[in-house]
Amino acid sequence: MTHPIPPLRITDPAAFGRVAVLMGGNSSEREVSLDSGRNVLEALRSRGVAAHAVDGIPNLLRELQGKEFDRVFNILHGGDGENGVLQGLLQTMGVPYTGSGVLGSALAMDKIRSKQVWLSLGLPTPRYLRLQKGNDVHAAARELGLPVIVKPSCEGSSVGVSRVLADADVDAAVELAIRYPGELLMEQMIVGDELTVGILGNVALPSIRIVPKGQWYDYHAKYVAEDTQYLCPGLSGVEEEEIQRLALAAFESAGCSGWGRVDVMRDRDSGxxxxxxxxxxxxxxxxxxxxKAARQVGIEFDELCWRILEMTV
Known part of the structure; x- marks a missing residue:
């Protein structure tokens, strides 16, 4: 069971001091991060927070050495902003920041390691194989059984991800994925509904079922297309309670905290x-x-940003 949304703990924006909204950076998700950052910056300023944009970790480090900021709203997607490097830096410097700590960030960013944690606890995740240099990728696909997904283990936003429906598509999928850092992951493709559950503190928000116009929820459907449907809540009754419970368990077992999101597939045949x-x-x-999920429980965007920042105090 999830907990109810608690009341705001802080009402005075001055309590946050000067806030760096860290965005951009140099990962493959830079443009999305800049978009996210501009929205967060505007929302915090609309509520009177002394928020300022900072592009990338080197610029943030220079500012922090000059003691320009009291805390960091991290909205860097991917790379060192999300893999524990930034979190370790800020922890060492004693600067409060939003989101998960070093362990949770590192584990969640690495899809292979997070799967290993979930499987050790009996939490369900698609069967997978870790692809290393020299592996027979066609044999791996046969072992898992087509269709499969091939993706970099440490990227987000569907970057470098391919759906492989036939053996002839395997090589191209691997060629795309190896352009990105980290290991490769080949995963059993679950055919069914794609869902996601937002996490805010120790609360699982209502699930969202994603219905793209095309065959799957790729980068274009996520950030460009205007015809992707988002159904919230995505499930109902006992099924909705179960997906919220599962998402919260997955988030916490990976050492994550603060806020985030857990992506889930629902098998079309078995449920x-x-x-x-x-x-x-x-x-x-x-x-x-x-x-979108926060709005379903009455939390508008500016309040959501405030609540996320509030967890740093």
Whole structure:
């Protein structure tokens, strides 16, 4: 069972001091991060917070050495902003920041390691194989059984991800995925409904069922297309309670905290739920999912940003 949304703990924006909204950076998700950051910046300023944009970790470090900021709203997507590097830096410097700590950030960013944690606890996730240099990728696909998903283990926003429906498509999928850092992951493709659950503190928000116009929820459907449907709540009754329970368990077992999002597939035939990944700095764009779920329980975007920042005090 999830807990009710608590009242705001802080009402005076001056309590936050000067806030760096960290965005952009140099990961493959830079443009999405800039979009998210601009939205967060505007929302915090609209509520009187002394918020300022900072592009990338090197610029933030220079500002922090000059003691320019009291805390950081991290909205860097991917790369060192989401893999524990930034979190370790801020922790060492004693600067409060939004989102998960070092362990949760590192585990959630690495899809292979987060799967290993979930499987050790009996939490459901699609069968997978770790692809290393020299592996027979065609044999791996046969072992899992087509169709499969091939993706980099440490990227987000569907970057480098391919759906492989036939053996002839395997090589191209691997060629795309190896352009990105980290190991490769080949995963059983679950055919069914794609869902996501936002996490705010120790609360699982209502699920969202994503219905793209095309065959699947790729980068274009996430950030460009205006015809993707978002159904919230995505499930009902006992099924909705179960997906919220599962998402919160997955988030917490990976060491995540603060806020984030857990992506889930629901098998079309069996109705079984499968964990895909946890996100510790999810998007805050006009298409993003956590704000949509928060709105379902009466939390508008500016209040959502305030609540996330509030967890740093």
């Amino acid at each position: 079984d739920l499968y964990l895909l990944e946890a996100n510790t700095a999810p998007g805050m764009t006009s298409h993003s999912l956590v704000p």
